[in-house]
Amino acid sequence: MESMSAVLTTGETPFLGAYSMTQEKVRQEDKAPRENRMTVGVPFVDDARMTCRGVNVYYGEKHAINNVSIDVGRNEVLAMIGPSGCGKSTFLRCLNRMNDTVEGCRVEGDIQLDELNIYDKSVDVVPLRAQVGMVFQKPNPFPKSIYDNVAYGPKIHGLASSRAELDEVVESSLKKAGLWSEVSDRLDQPGTGLSGGQQQRLCIARAIAVRPEVILMDEPCSALDPIATATVEDLISELQEQYTIVIVTHNMQQAARVSQRTAYFHLGDLIEVGSTDRIFTNPRHRLTEDYITGRFG
Amino acid sequence: MQAEKRETTMDRVSKGLARRYRRERWFRLFGLSAIVTSVCFIALLFVSIGANGWSAFQQTEVLLDIHFDKEQFDVDNLSTANYGALVKNSMQALFPDVTGRSDKRELNKLVSSGASYVLQKMVIKDTGIIGSTKKIWLPADDEVDMFLKGYISRDVAESARRLNDKQIGWIDQLVAEGRLEKKFNTIFFTAGDSREPELAGIRGAVAGSLFTLAVTLLLSFPIGVATAVYLEEFAPRNRWTDLVEVNINNLAAVPSIVFGLLGLAVFLNVFGMPRSAPLVGGLVLTLMTLPTIIIASRASLKSVPPSIREAALGVGASKMQAITHHILPLAMPGMMTGTIIGMAQALGETAPLLMIGMVAFIVDVPHGVTDPATVLPVQIYLWADSPERAFVERTSAAIMVLLGFLISMNAIAVFLRRKFERRW
Numbered sequence: 028m029e030s031m032s033a034v035l036t037t038g039e040t041p042f043l044g045a046y047s048m049t050q051e052k053v054r055q056e057d058k059a060p061r062e063n064r065m066t067v068g069v070p071f072v073d074d075a076r077m078t079c080r081g082v083n084v085y086y087g088e089k090h091a092i093n094n095v096s097i098d099v100g101r102n103e104v105l106a107m108i109g110p111s112g113c114g115k116s117t118f119l120r121c122l123n124r125m126n127d128t129v130e131g132c133r134v135e136g137d138i139q140l141d142e143l144n145i146y147d148k149s150v151d152v153v154p155l156r157a158q159v160g161m162v163f164q165k166p167n168p169f170p171k172s173i174y175d176n177v178a179y180g181p182k183i184h185g186l187a188s189s190r191a192e193l194d195e196v197v198e199s200s201l202k203k204a205g206l207w208s209e210v211s212d213r214l215d216q217p218g219t220g221l222s223g224g225q226q227q228r229l230c231i232a233r234a235i236a237v238r239p240e241v242i243l244m245d246e247p248c249s250a251l252d253p254i255a256t257a258t259v260e261d262l263i264s265e266l267q268e269q270y271t272i273v274i275v276t277h278n279m280q281q282a283a284r285v286s287q288r289t290a291y292f293h294l295g296d297l298i299e300v301g302s303t304d305r306i307f308t309n310p311r312h313r314l315t316e317d318y319i320t321g322r323f324g
Numbered sequence: 325m326q327a328e329k330r331e332t333t334m335d336r337v338s339k340g341l342a343r344r345y346r347r348e349r350w351f352r353l354f355g356l357s358a359i360v361t362s363v364c365f366i367a368l369l370f371v372s373i374g375a376n377g378w379s380a381f382q383q384t385e386v387l388l389d390i391h392f393d394k395e396q397f398d399v400d401n402l403s404t405a406n407y408g409a410l411v412k413n414s415m416q417a418l419f420p421d422v423t424g425r426s427d428k429r430e431l432n433k434l435v436s437s438g439a440s441y442v443l444q445k446m447v448i449k450d451t452g453i454i455g456s457t458k459k460i461w462l463p464a465d466d467e468v469d470m471f472l473k474g475y476i477s478r479d480v481a482e483s484a485r486r487l488n489d490k491q492i493g494w495i496d497q498l499v500a501e502g503r504l505e506k507k508f509n510t511i512f513f514t515a516g517d518s519r520e521p522e523l524a525g526i527r528g529a530v531a532g533s534l535f536t537l538a539v540t541l542l543l544s545f546p547i548g549v550a551t552a553v554y555l556e557e558f559a560p561r562n563r564w565t566d567l568v569e570v571n572i573n574n575l576a577a578v579p580s581i582v583f584g585l586l587g588l589a590v591f592l593n594v595f596g597m598p599r600s601a602p603l604v605g606g607l608v609l610t611l612m613t614l615p616t617i618i619i620a621s622r623a624s625l626k627s628v629p630p631s632i633r634e635a636a637l638g639v640g641a642s643k644m645q646a647i648t649h650h651i652l653p654l655a656m657p658g659m660m661t662g663t664i665i666g667m668a669q670a671l672g673e674t675a676p677l678l679m680i681g682m683v684a685f686i687v688d689v690p691h692g693v694t695d696p697a698t699v700l701p702v703q704i705y706l707w708a709d710s711p712e713r714a715f716v717e718r719t720s721a722a723i724m725v726l727l728g729f730l731i732s733m734n735a736i737a738v739f740l741r742r743k744f745e746r747r748w
Binding site for chain 1: 641
């Protein structure tokens with residue numbers, strides 16, 4: 028394990044270095060074969076916010092994530108794509124230890140946030156989740172008022188010392204989420220009464236109200252109509268200036284639109300990582316190519 | 325070819341269609357008849373209880389001119405005066421022609437033996453009335469009451485009825501003079517139990533039931549909810565918690581008398597708690613209702629969508645915060661419904677309370693959880709066992725009161741569920 032991570036942290040890709048260095052179109056016969064399960068491409072960046080090395084996840088006996096190493100860069104949007112059940116959501120949930128709540132789930136390996144291993148015994152999940160916020164697949168506002176939804180995080184973390192300060196946090200969060208103009212006159216209405224897209228933006232506002240460094244998004248648009256999806260995608264691009272975002276998506280166009288880097292997962296393995304442009308135009312692994320060309324998925 | 329194939333499919337579908345609809349009709353019919361039957365039985369139950377019991381809310385009273393004779397009273401000891409004599413004297417004054425010793429006794433029997441207690445209370449409350457003469461409505465004897473309500477017939481042979489011809493004559497005379505009337509039975513709601521039906525009331529049993537239920541609620545709700553939260557949110561899933569779960573489900577099905585025996589053995593014999601006390605009754609009923617509350621609470625905790633839990637944890641709430649801020653408020657309506665259903669069950673419970681001595685004949689209205697008391701269903705049981713005709717209607721009346729409590733508790737449960745139910 029140690030020698031492994033030592034190799035990995037050199038910054039070089041562990042396998043097929045030739046492919047990763049090449050900028051021109053990779054010839055079909057030079058692509059990594061389908062049997063290959065080592066990561067192709069450049070999983071590491073120089074200025075990483077989160078670094079993951081040799082991450083394995085087990086659900087009881089089931090090996091859900093197999094030896095994944097990847098970096099999440101500062102102020103970038105990293106998209107994770109892959110067919111259903113490939114482990115991308117599982118991996119995402121490792122990044123703020125949401126998997127702790129799953130019975131029988133075991134995480135091995137090293138995941139660091141700003142050089143601190145988040146799975147270390149000394150790390151408390153409560154401040155960690157304040158640093159690494161999460162937006163879920165289905166909009167899940169609390170059955171409370173819009174105001175209380177956004178104010179809940181700052182309240183429990185003691186981020187606002189007065190009511191006025193709290194009002195300010197709520198307002199700025201809703202503004203960042205692009206929801207302020209739509210709800211400013213009905214903050215006391217229940218958040219569950221909003222439309223699907225508004226609910227999801229409310230959930231994003233709730234996540235950014237605690238001023239996280241990283242926001243994890245688990246298929247945030249899968250329950251939304253195309254117009255609401257477009258709004259949320261615009262929002263993601265805006266948020267990128269301040270936050271690091273990791274987004275899991277089924278929608279490849281979405282990944283292409285919002286992300287700078289893309290990681291392709293397949294059956295628990297991280298198959299290929301690279302700049303989004305490159306992945307979609309010039310995949311270096313046959314599985315990636317199969318997926319983005321719609322051969323399966 | 326294509327058209328032919330299509331036709332056969334449609335034919336087959338329509339052939340089966342009639343049968344499918346017929347089945348549906350039959351099912352609906354069965355359901356409807358089941359509901360109509362049960363509604364009929366409930367109506368029958370209510371009508372029979374109502375028909376038997378409504379007359380208990382009236383009590384025959386007799387208007388007497390009581391002269392509070394100064395010589396009868398010792399100012400220092402008002403409670404020992406001969407109040408019975410006051411009643412007898414005034415009856416004597418109404419019927420001066422009754423002279424024989426046994427006739428006099430028969431005459432005096434028309435007024436309840438409790439009349440003297442009414443006078444005693446009046447005098448103790450206001451000593452100023454000593455020396456004056458007052459017209460006072462006093463409870464008549466239960467046989468007179470039954471006669472006026474038509475339960476004792478004149479046509480029966482004298483030997484076969486509880487009132488002889490002379491007594492009926494006196495009653496007729498009193499009715500003619502307007503001195504014998506049916507009035508609202510306040511005694512039934514203000515008195516404790518009594519051997520005399522006309523003096524028996526449900527106040528003691530209601531107070532006993534309320535004290536018992538208060539103890540039950542105060543213990544079982546917090547313990548039940550805490551247990552459910554622990555088992556559902558904190559406890560690991562392993563063989564031990566499976567065993568606990570199976571046992572809780574089993575306890576819900578244990579006959580209540582077993583809990584009574586347990587209470588007798590533990591609370592009375594080991595801890596030496598007082599017999600017949602609502603405290604012990606409440607403890608026993610707590611044991612009995614806990615499984616119900618725990619099961620209902622766990623079910624309502626389970627029904628809170630996991631997305632709410634994730635949302636709370638996702639913004640960095642601790643587990644306890646997620647539970648107290650989000651999960652418990654959402655689960656509360658279900659928990660309260662379960663608790664009220666458990667309480668209604670406890671209110672109607674008799675068997676375990678027999679074991680711990682709450683079946684005793686207790687005249688005094690209890691004033692605390694350690695006073696000897698009985699409860700409504702036990703009171704019904706005791707009255708149903710009594711031979712006097714007047715207790716029959718009181719039994720039904722007590723059942724009506726108990727049903728009233730149960731219906732209002734269930735109505736509260738429905739109301740709470742509607743009020744606090746939230747949608748997401």
